[in-house]
Amino acid sequence: MEIKEIFNNYLKNGTLKITTPRVKILKFIKFTKEHFDADDIYNNLKENQQKISLASIYRTLALFLKNGVIRIVTHAGRKAKYEFVKDNPHHDHMICIKCGKIIEFKNDDIEYMQKKVCEKYNFILKEHNMELRGLCKNCYKKRKK
């Protein structure tokens, strides 16, 4: 079973328990294709008669984040958005300021440069995030009219 696998691979942290809320949240995270925040999880589970308290959702998100099961996509607008990590290696995002569309991309040259810059400053890079904000193809076309 995939779910148990994830718990074993990522969360085997001594005294952690595989609880119903955690499994439900993990299932949601695993199967959803979108970026999500705490409310998305809360609402989706509630709609499916699987209600879990927001407190537990926040606690579980913090746990998953610490263990690398999920990562933060953006924290702008003071609301944290996450994404599932498994089978979804690091990448960056372009965010359309008109329609909110998020385009994922990965560029090895940029990553390489980042490492170089950090070396220059004797800075030990742990993680980074880069957001390019602007207009997506569609919104640019619309705006021109």
Add this chain to the structure above:
Amino acid sequence: MEIKEIFNNYLKNGTLKITTPRVKILKFIKFTKEHFDADDIYNNLKENQQKISLASIYRTLALFLKNGVIRIVTHAGRKAKYEFVKDNPHHDHMICIKCGKIIEFKNDDIEYMQKKVCEKYNFILKEHNMELRGLCKNCYKKRKK
């Protein structure tokens, strides 16, 4: 007078008024060398018997942000930090996850690559922000001990 110049250059938005609170905030922003948040402005002005309500500070920050007088440095930890734009061209930041130190840097190669990536996706880049998180020189040394 520099202050008036800024109001004319950036904020000449039809019906905007040059008010005492706005001038005080602009002066603080202009002369401070650090990155600042709403509280920094509030406390600094209060210490100098120039108290302005937090509400007005938030309103003014939003106004300055929209008009390009300031820009957001980081929004992580759900508190927005800003910096003055004038005479301070775009750059990116390394943020120490231990002591919070912010190191500014600029790398033209990275900027160039970003443009390239955007072209590839037909994305019209308006602005970007990049945060590299990790350990600064000092904190790395300390941690090794």
Add this chain to the structure above:
DNA sequence: ACCTTAATTGAGAATAATTTTCAATTTCAA
């Protein structure tokens, strides 16, 4: 299967940052 206990949960209160409301004040153009 049953017990024990430490981990976890839900509900709601608490907190932090920011935004809104609204009556009173201030700016600025005529």
Add this chain to the structure above:
DNA sequence: TTGAAATTGAAAATTATTCTCAATTAAGGT
């Protein structure tokens, strides 16, 4: 100088998140 429109301060409201604590549950040993 005046008056309309913009802005302000104070406090209430909102949003996102965290904390508190009593009640519940998972997991290992019997």
